[in-house]
Amino acid sequence: MKTGIAFWNILLKDMKNYYLKPPNISWGIIFPFAWMLMFLVRTGGKVEDVYSMLPGLMALSILFGTTSMLAVTITFERRGRSFDRLLLAPVSLTALMLAKTGGAVFFGMINAFVPLAVAPLFAAPPALQWPYLLAGVFFVAVTSTLLGLFIAVSVSEVFEAQTFSNFFRFPMIFLCGLFFPLERLPIFIRPLSYAIPLTYGVSLLKTAFHQTAEIAAGFSLIFLILSAITLFWISRRNIQKRWIL
Amino acid sequence: MALIEAVELTKKYGDLTAVDRVNFKVRQGEILGFLGPNGAGKTTTINMLTGLAAVTSGSVRYDGVDYTGRLKKAQHLFGVIPDESNLYDELNGFENLCFCGALYGMTKADRRERARELLERFDLAGAADRPFRSYSKGMKRKLTLAAGIIHRPPILFMDEPTTGVDVDSARGIRDLIGRLNKNGTTVFLTTHYIEEAERLCHRVAFIVSGRIVRVGTLSELMREVQQENILLFTFEKNVDSKELSKAFGKRFSRYSVYPGNRNSLSVHSGEAVELTPFVKFFEENGVKVYEAKIIRPSLEEVFVNITGVAAEQMRREKEGKKPGEKRP
Numbered sequence: 001m002k003t004g005i006a007f008w009n010i011l012l013k014d015m016k017n018y019y020l021k022p023p024n025i026s027w028g029i030i031f032p033f034a035w036m037l038m039f040l041v042r043t044g045g046k047v048e049d050v051y052s053m054l055p056g057l058m059a060l061s062i063l064f065g066t067t068s069m070l071a072v073t074i075t076f077e078r079r080g081r082s083f084d085r086l087l088l089a090p091v092s093l094t095a096l097m098l099a100k101t102g103g104a105v106f107f108g109m110i111n112a113f114v115p116l117a118v119a120p121l122f123a124a125p126p127a128l129q130w131p132y133l134l135a136g137v138f139f140v141a142v143t144s145t146l147l148g149l150f151i152a153v154s155v156s157e158v159f160e161a162q163t164f165s166n167f168f169r170f171p172m173i174f175l176c177g178l179f180f181p182l183e184r185l186p187i188f189i190r191p192l193s194y195a196i197p198l199t200y201g202v203s204l205l206k207t208a209f210h211q212t213a214e215i216a217a218g219f220s221l222i223f224l225i226l227s228a229i230t231l232f233w234i235s236r237r238n239i240q241k242r243w244i245l
Numbered sequence: 246m247a248l249i250e251a252v253e254l255t256k257k258y259g260d261l262t263a264v265d266r267v268n269f270k271v272r273q274g275e276i277l278g279f280l281g282p283n284g285a286g287k288t289t290t291i292n293m294l295t296g297l298a299a300v301t302s303g304s305v306r307y308d309g310v311d312y313t314g315r316l317k318k319a320q321h322l323f324g325v326i327p328d329e330s331n332l333y334d335e336l337n338g339f340e341n342l343c344f345c346g347a348l349y350g351m352t353k354a355d356r357r358e359r360a361r362e363l364l365e366r367f368d369l370a371g372a373a374d375r376p377f378r379s380y381s382k383g384m385k386r387k388l389t390l391a392a393g394i395i396h397r398p399p400i401l402f403m404d405e406p407t408t409g410v411d412v413d414s415a416r417g418i419r420d421l422i423g424r425l426n427k428n429g430t431t432v433f434l435t436t437h438y439i440e441e442a443e444r445l446c447h448r449v450a451f452i453v454s455g456r457i458v459r460v461g462t463l464s465e466l467m468r469e470v471q472q473e474n475i476l477l478f479t480f481e482k483n484v485d486s487k488e489l490s491k492a493f494g495k496r497f498s499r500y501s502v503y504p505g506n507r508n509s510l511s512v513h514s515g516e517a518v519e520l521t522p523f524v525k526f527f528e529e530n531g532v533k534v535y536e537a538k539i540i541r542p543s544l545e546e547v548f549v550n551i552t553g554v555a556a557e558q559m560r561r562e563k564e565g566k567k568p569g570e571k572r573p
Contacts (some may be wrong), residue, residue: 002350009347017335081331085392087297089348090320244299 014103055205056178066108070148071161108141133208139224140201146231197227254303278446286455287435323400324393330385334378349396383414475540
């Protein structure tokens with residue numbers, strides 16, 4: 001009960017103070033629109049192709065929304081030492097991490113649904129496989145958020161969090177099969193692609209929209225669950241090691 | 246039984262030993278002051294006791310129970326006031342307190358009521374709706390103190406509670422600490438202000454280079470460095486203190502006597518002295534004693550004597566001041 005109160009209030013405070021601020025809300029809307037426009041230009045303005053770009057667009061919206069937000073907010077709280085308040089609270093580190101990442105996961109998921117809500121303005125939606133769509137959105141949000149946490153633990157300044165985020169994000173965009181199908185990537189790069197959770201998230205979203213993808217949906221789901229557990233465990237260990245000195 | 250106990254507490258960062266086999270106990274209702282220069286290991290000790298730093302070796306006990314390695318289980322027992330106010334800039338005073346209460350699992354109604362009560366008690370009710378970032382340093386310290394006790398902890402850890410605040414705010418904070426202690430809160434505080442330790446603490450521990458060099462009550466520590474008893478006599482009217490000293494020396498040859506300014510003299514003795522014969526002597530010589538008092542060394546003298554660390558230098562180091570600058 002007590003942990004529940006603490007968990008809920010940490011989540012609520014982060015949502016209110018960081019994620020649901022006007023600049024972030026506008027980022028959540030403008031960012032997917034900008035990417036949508038870019039993809040439309042790339043496809044020669046074929047608006048009926050809008051749903052072919054949505055899996056990538058949704059994945060990128062989540063990736064950029066979650067990694068930068070969590071990395072920056074946690075680094076900011078660490079700098080101001082308000083994060084120590086959380087470490088001093090009688091709440092387990094696991095519950096604390098779930099509360100801190102929960103806000104970012106939620107924010108990322110909202111970001112993902114913005115393009116999905118806008119797309120019907122351009123073309124009629126296809127039959128969606130909602131379980132795959134929800135699972136894909138959720139796990140891309142979870143793994144991207146945990147990547148943000150990994151970045152936050154590794155840096156001490158807010159600007160470092162920003163630049164370090166890009167160090168991971170941009171290679172991931174090109175490696176996850178969004179711009180180039182995986183089979184068209186050079187063979188020596190492919191192992192990297194298959195090691196990135198985003199690849200499986202994008203694949204799961206492709207399955208949700210197009211009924212098929214390069215990687216079997218079941219395999220993607222298992223890989224994403226294992227990635228989420230592993231990343232959570234690594235992040236927890238890093239926090240224990242690096243912040244509880 | 247001790248409410249807080251550190252047993253052979255040690256913290257190492259690689260080859261550097263920040264805290265070296267520290268032992269102490271804090272009894273219920275007591276204020277223990279940790280006094281030492283910058284880098285002595287004061288904050289590291291608090292961090293180990295509260296779970297912000299892992300213990301390299303040794304143990305931490307609360308109320309006789311060993312919580313080493315599982316301090317999360319003890320964190321409901323204490324509140325922590327860090328050396329810098331670390332509440333949330335974007336929240337107002339009331340929201341900050343409510344949020345801190347929620348971290349300890351307080352219900353909404355309970356934390357709201359308690360927040361209002363503390364804002365009143367700490368004279369911050371008028372600023373309850375203002376964002377924390379707009380508070381003055383003194384107000385920030387007071388709100389940080391209120392946040393530390395929102396969950397009514399029996400133990401309070403305070404790291405340099407009055408550093409960086411103006412004289413009035415510092416006095417106010419000391420009063421608050423005193424009142425909390427009177428109401429039963431056990432306090433462990435670190436400070437580099439010797440006068441603060443002297444005014445607030447029941448017992449003081451001197452820590453230098455990660456090691457406790459002495460722990461004791463103020464009188465125990467003073468007794469240790471006091472080589473002789475000094476009695477200072479002040480007279481009602483000006484006298485020829487040199488002549489009076491000579492006459493005194495002849496009559497009481499066992500004692501050393503030193504003339505002071507024109508209306509005082511001091512008597513030094515290696516043993517306890519009886520006052521009555523002296524007063525009688527002065528009366529016989531037509532001198533009326535206005536005041537007689539035993540001169541004790543200050544805690545500052547005791548600290549310098551025991552640790553060899555210059556107190557003024559320590560104070561300036563902490564405040565980041567250059568020689569010649571004055572304290573606020």
